Amino acid sequence: MSFDIRVSGHVKAVVDETLTGLVADLVASGVTAQDPTLWGPDAEAEASRRLGWVQAVSVSRPLLPEITALREQLVARGVTRVVLAGMGGSSLAPEVMARTAGVPLTVLDATAPGQVLAALDGDDEGGLAQTVLVVSSKSGTTLETDSARRAFEAAFGDLGIDPAERIVVVTDPGSPLEESARAAGYRVFTADPTVGGRYSALTAFGLVPAGLAGVDLDELLDEADATLLEVAIDSPENPALVLAAAIAGGAPRRDKLALVADGTHIDSLPDWIEQLLAESTGKAGTGILPVVLLPVSPELEARPADLQVLRLVDEADEFHLFDRHEGEILVSGSLGAQFVVWEYATAIAGRILGVNPFDQPDVEAAKSATRALLEHRPEPQPPAFAIEGVEVRVSDPELAASGTIAGVLDALWSRLGPDGYVAIQAYVDRLNLAELAGLRELVAADSGRPATFGWGPRFLHSTGQFHKGGPATGVFLQITERTDVDVGIPGRPFTFGELVAAQAAGDASVLAAHGRPVVTLTLTDPQPEVLSLFEAAQ
Template identity: 80%
Template sequence: MSVDIRLSGHVREVVEETLPGLVDSLVASGITAGDADLWGPEAAPEAAQRLGWVQAVSVSRPLVPEIETLRDVLRADGVTRIVLAGMGGSSLAPEVIARTSGVPLVILDSTAPEQVLAAIDGDTTDALARTALVVSSKSGSTIETDSAKRAFEAAFRDLGIDPATRIVVVTDPGSPLEESSRADGYTVFTADPTVGGRYSALTAFGLVPTGLAGVDLNELLDEAEATLLEVAIDDVRNPALVLAAAIAGGSPRRDKLGLVSDGTHMVGLPDWIEQLVAESTGKDGTGILPVVLLPVSPEVDTVPEDLQIVRFVDDVHHDHLFEQHQGEVLVSGSLGAQFVVWEYATAIAGRMLGINPFDQPDVESAKTATRALLNARPEPAPAAFVEDGVEVRVSDPGLAASGTVAGVLDALWARVPADGYVSIQAYVDRIGLEHLQGLRELVAADSGRPTTFGWGPRFLHSTGQYHKGGPANGVFLQILQRTDVDVEIPGRPFTFGELIEAQAAGDASVLSQHGRPVVTLTLTDAQADVLPLFEAAQ
């Protein structure tokens, strides 16, 4: 098997009970054959337009020489640095591909002004002169990606560089972005329009930026191809059927999925799986909530009854490892094979949950709220109080009754149902405040519940769907950063700083309208001192 899975304890029993029904339903061969009726009559029209990922390997093969030729042309022109502007599936898959391959690729999936500047300026004085930008967007209307494109175009022109020689576009055929880019003389790659963003790892969206950065694309596609026959067969040994049974089977079902990288050669795979699973299944009041964990996370030390752990290792047959992690799913395999198996397994899990795994009905609400705030430009709601340079805002005045950050957090944890979760959302400079991610571990220990961490606005294109469409059992902690740094967006009446503020406020308002408790902590110190947050969460 190109992907090995080893089970023990309760999850082994769940899979043994579930697999026969999945085999009898012919779901694996049905997906391979493009059967859009597998998810019911309501989902069929959408599914009929969203199964192109099954053929991604063969469709993408002809792209490889084109990408390699362009890479050689860019290198001859002195380009040694590739920046990718994209959101959701357009950035998460390229990030894990590049990191696993050890190839440098700058990811710009944020509207934080400091992060935008870092992507443009790099860490050397000649970085921009050595840079090419890949703009990835199915429609071209994604506000974050469009804003990044505008900023880079202006920066290239200021340096005397024609943007047409340094900007590469990946989009759907016939999109407004394709039309405008071709008119501007940009190099354009079109992807299969029957592949949704989160299933696009092995399409032009995953391959163009990573190939230009130096990844061996043929090796990646070979890895994926090696597992295609395995996932297509209706057999109990099919790794996709086994994985789907493990993450979506059982009664009661463990609806939270702990993803642990433990000595695997793959870097960042759980972040890609998080979007794939959360956005595909989190709707109609149900879903599977992925929780990206460390081997030493509180949820691993004391596993909640509603959490199923999947551990990524390089050898599932290591008996000592197997004995050490009873009740878990151990997974090993190449990155390309993992992409294929998880895509199949997620689509199968959607069928098991009775939902359409290819739509994202609740993602647009936060975008609509953001646009409204950018148009109206209201003054920010007054803070409930300020402590140590941290402004505190709450969706419910009762959350702020204590008058302290620590008290507010305790009040928020008290709102978590017995089967609930905590979501931390950091609308900050991911590069400068990367250590803020460590807050997840403290919150998980303090709240006693599975805790997710998302960089805003990236997660809006990922777990944001689950937050609104999944079970109503989450509480939300937003962390914002106020600095003196800002960046204009050419041709727009708002800046990057105003955009990220509106995105946070828009999402908070939508969550509140859905009855979700929200606490917003804004760091007003120019040095972005996060120590008070860590102290409050202990």
């Protein structure tokens, strides 16, 4: 088998109980047949135009010669550095492909000015003169992607390079981006419009940037193809049915899913799973919250009752691990197989939960708030207090009553219920402040509850849906920065610095309006000792 899943203990009992109904209702074959009625009448209209991903392997095959030919043309001209401007499903899948294959791909899914400058300036793989930009947006109106395109167009022009020779566009047919790109003479790849962004790994959105970077796409699609029959059969052995039952079944259900890369050869897969699962299921007050962990994370030492652990392993390790991890889910498989099985399992999990896995009703709220802040530019909210190079802002004045960072964090953790979680959202230059990711471990240990970590605004296109539409059990810790570095956006009345600030403030306002507690810590020291600050606050 190209994909294998093992369950034991309580989760095996959940799977055995849940599989009976899924098999009897012919759910697997129904997904393969693109039956839009599987998710109920309220979801039928959306599902009827969002199931094209089940045919992605066959639909995408004809793209491969075109991608290979374009890569060869670029390499022949000395263009060997690939930058991808895309958000959510348009960037996470090709990032996994490239990292797993060990080929360089620069992903620009950020609006922090420092990251934009780094993408424009180049790196060890070559500078702007050796760069091709892939602009990837399903809607063709994604603000972050449009801003990156404008910056690169200007930068290419400053070097005397025709942008039409260096910009490749991936979008849906008929989108505003397709129209403008063709008018500008850019190379355009259109994807199947019946595939939603987070299910688009094996479409042009995943394959074009990965293929231009040097990923073996034939092998990837062969891996996916080898799994299609397994996931289409209405059988208790169907790995997609087993996975869906394991993560979405049971009563009471464990609604936090720990994703632990424990020896797998696939790099960064939990980040892709996180956006697929959170955005698909986090709505109508329910959902599955993916929590990306290390093998030594605090949650694995003192396990919350609502946390289900899933380990991504290599097949050679699986039997060795199976005896040691009772009650866990062990998953192994090729990358192409993982994409197929997780997409099927997520759609089926939506049916189990009673939600539409193809819409994202709460994502637009943060975008609207950002646009409003950019249009009207209100005066910045004054901090509740400032201390040690950090400004503290809170959604509720009581959170800041202590006047200390330690007190603020304790007050935020006190809002956590027995089924709560902490979401850390870092709207910073992650190339300069990469160590911030370590906050997740500290916060999980200090709060005693599962903690997630997301780089902003990237997470807005994934877990952002769960934050507003899922269970109202989260508390939110934003990290922003004040920096003198900024980059203008050609043709726009705002800069990247103003954009990222508006995105953070807009999301905080929407979370607060949903009754979610929010603490925002703004780093004003150009070289903050962030982890030391939090360690001291514990």
